[in-house]
Amino acid sequence: xxxxxxxxxxxxxxxxxxxxxxxxxxxxxxxxxxxxxxxxxxxxxxxxxxxxxxxxxxxxxxxxxxxxxxxxxxxxxxxxxxxxxxxxxxxxxxxxxxxxxxxxxxxxxxxxxxxxxxxxxxxxxxxxxxxxxxxxxxxxxxxxxxxxxxxxxxxxxxxxxxxxxxxxxxxxxxxxxxxxxxxxxxxxxxxxxxxxxxxxxxxxxxxxxxxxxxxxxxxxxxxxxxxxxxxxxxxxxxxxxxxxxxxxxxxxxxxxxxxxxxxxxxxxxxxxxxxxxxxxxxxxxxxxxxxxxxxxxxxxxxxxxxxxxxxxxxxxxxxxxxxxxxxxxxxxxxxxxxxxxxxxxxxxxxxxxxxxxxxxxxxxxxxxxxxxxxxxxxxxxxxxxxxxxxxxxxxxxxxxxxxxxxxxxxxxxxxxxxxxxxxxxxxxxxxxxxxxxxxxxxxxxxxxxxxxxxxxxxxxxxxxxxxxxxxxxxxxxxxxxxxxxxxxxxxxxxxxxxxxxxxxxxxxxxxxxxxxxxxxxxxxxxxxxxxxxxxxxxxxxxxxxxxxxxxxx
Numbered sequence: 001x002x003x004x005x006x007x008x009x010x011x012x013x014x015x016x017x018x019x020x021x022x023x024x025x026x027x028x029x030x031x032x033x034x035x036x037x038x039x040x041x042x043x044x045x046x047x048x049x050x051x052x053x054x055x056x057x058x059x060x061x062x063x064x065x066x067x068x069x070x071x072x073x074x075x076x077x078x079x080x081x082x083x084x085x086x087x088x089x090x091x092x093x094x095x096x097x098x099x100x101x102x103x104x105x106x107x108x109x110x111x112x113x114x115x116x117x118x119x120x121x122x123x124x125x126x127x128x129x130x131x132x133x134x135x136x137x138x139x140x141x142x143x144x145x146x147x148x149x150x151x152x153x154x155x156x157x158x159x160x161x162x163x164x165x166x167x168x169x170x171x172x173x174x175x176x177x178x179x180x181x182x183x184x185x186x187x188x189x190x191x192x193x194x195x196x197x198x199x200x201x202x203x204x205x206x207x208x209x210x211x212x213x214x215x216x217x218x219x220x221x222x223x224x225x226x227x228x229x230x231x232x233x234x235x236x237x238x239x240x241x242x243x244x245x246x247x248x249x250x251x252x253x254x255x256x257x258x259x260x261x262x263x264x265x266x267x268x269x270x271x272x273x274x275x276x277x278x279x280x281x282x283x284x285x286x287x288x289x290x291x292x293x294x295x296x297x298x299x300x301x302x303x304x305x306x307x308x309x310x311x312x313x314x315x316x317x318x319x320x321x322x323x324x325x326x327x328x329x330x331x332x333x334x335x336x337x338x339x340x341x342x343x344x345x346x347x348x349x350x351x352x353x354x355x356x357x358x359x360x361x362x363x364x365x366x367x368x369x370x371x372x373x374x375x376x377x378x379x380x381x382x383x384x385x386x387x388x389x390x391x392x393x394x395x396x397x398x399x400x401x402x403x404x405x406x407x408x409x410x411x412x413x414x415x416x417x418x419x420x421x422x423x424x425x426x427x428x429x430x431x432x433x434x435x436x437x438x439x440x441x442x443x444x445x446x447x448x449x450x451x452x453x454x455x456x457x458x459x460x461x462x463x464x465x466x467x468x469x470x471x472x473x474x475x476x477x478x479x480x481x482x483x484x485x486x487x488x489x490x491x492x493x494x495x496x497x498x499x500x501x502x503x504x505x506x507x508x509x510x511x512x513x514x515x516x517x518x519x520x521x522x523x524x525x526x527x528x529x530x531x532x533x534x535x536x537x538x539x540x541x542x543x544x545x546x547x548x549x550x551x552x553x
Contacts, residue, residue: 006081013159017125018444020109022156027197027232028352030264032296037101037350041287041343042158042297044091044118045084045334051096051124064124070094071117072101076322077109080303083316084115088338090118091158091220093268093299096123099146102122103154111151113154118199118235118268120161121147126401129470134177134429138377139441142179145188149502152192159197159233164268165208167213169205171430174370175216180468182217182359184376187499201268204254210236211257212367218263220357221371231375234261235268235299241282243275247290250282258294260354267298268406273311278330283337289423292344300334357369363430376497377439384490385437386444390476390483391454391464393447400469404442407466411449419454422449436494485531 016443023035032040071094097119121144124130146358151157167174186198200217214234221229241250258265271278285291286298287427305314360371412422425445427438437445450470457463464470477483
């Protein structure tokens with residue numbers, strides 16, 4: 001039988017046969033355990049083909065403008081599953097998924113094969129918390145919730161990550177937005193009686209900001225030793241071990257820094273390529289008694305080829321027709337290492353320290369995150385406000401992604417010239433000050449600023465045009481006082497936190513209200529398909545920065 005046919009046959013057998021359900025992995029304090037009480041370690045690999053990267057001066061981090069959902073391609077899963085089993089992995093990390101697609105075949109087959117999934121909720125560019133000008137808003141929350149709902153039926157989802165390397169050195173003011181996302185995702189999962197872990201994957205930078213960030217994400221803001229705003233599992237993308245290194249020269253210092261950490265920690269990426277060949281001897285250290293008191297395994301990067309500024313990652317190549325896998329020496333060496341390591345079965349579940357949530361770290365010169373978090377994005381309140389606005393964003397084209405940022409920039413400048421402000425749509429994670437509309441969709445924010453300019457120009461119809469992208473709302477209150485009263489009624493409690501609910505429809509929101517047709521990709525996926533999105537979001541970031549100068553400096 002040809003390799004591709006053999007893989008398909010194995011996949012079909014695993015997917016359809018009656019097998020024992022995958023063991024339920026639970027967290028006890030800072031450790032993970034199987035149903036039988038044995039210690040669980042993540043022995044994983046990153047599993048996602050790299051999307052198209054639009055290189056530009058505005059894309060310093062090399063973010064892809066598109067992605068391929070590997071859990072929605074049954075033929076690819078059937079092709080790869082035998083190789084994942086050959087590696088001996090028990091987990092895969094997937095960085096972006098499309099909640100509108102069907103994942104049954106892949107998820108079922110992986111579950112029957114004993115493979116768990118760690119799923120990042122963010123999507124490239126428009127579907128994630130922006131590092132430079134962050135916002136925890138309805139469009140991102142809805143996207144996260146749709147993904148949770150799409151995967152809630154599967155028994156092999158180990159964790160949902162609310163972000164990946166969002167917080168970097170010199171940019172720690174974004175941390176409150178990440179923590180707010182963790183708070184709201186946790187609340188939603190709890191409402192669904194789900195025990196899936198809430199996680200974050202961090203860049204491994206200087207300890208002066210890395211360690212406070214880890215403590216900030218796992219701390220309790222209420223003062224009552226509670227987990228309501230804390231993550232369950234912290235991932236560190238760590239490439240310290242290069243070549244044939246040793247624990248003492250590579251991981252010892254970082255492990256010491258996390259010796260007293262209070263939640264589960266693992267290496268969410270590892271596999272340095274700067275001293276080839278990759279020997280993967282770090283596997284022996286990760287699953288040894290040197291690291292097991294602190295770490296619960298790791299994720300090797302990456303199964304598929306992936307380019308970076310450092311060079312080329314990846315352990316297999318796929319033929320042009322997508323049917324054949326060719327493994328590399330990297331693959332074979334990882335296979336050897338993974339298949340000879342087993343983490344120590346200690347401490348016993350019965351003796352594991354109970355979960356504890358210390359007070360949050362104080363700010364300093366290298367870590368400036370406020371303990372005041374952004375509110376829960378309130379879609380009902382934002383839509384209520386939209387219905388009262390006198391000038392609404394009604395774009396002349398369906399491909400409106402790029403112009404949202406341009407118009408926000410223009411509108412905020414015009415409002416500023418008229419003596420007005422854009423503070424209602426801004427936010428500042430360092431000071432903990434958030435505008436009452438900071439959690440609304442960008443199109444709602446734009447309609448609000450367009451309406452502000454329209455009102456400042458005595459409701460002159462030309463002031464609502466914005467190159468044909470604005471329309472006067474005849475049903476809006478006719479006076480400024482009435483408009484303000486209506487807005488205050490809609491946004492009655494702008495700082496509120498609450499349990500999020502599922503979005504009203506499976507489609508993304510449209511400018512001016514309503515939703516896209518059910519069954520289509522969610523809004524974030526549609527935006528990602530547009531290469532112009534990068535330009536639009538960059539300009540929108542500039543608009544938000546300008547807003548912050550007027551209101552939050």
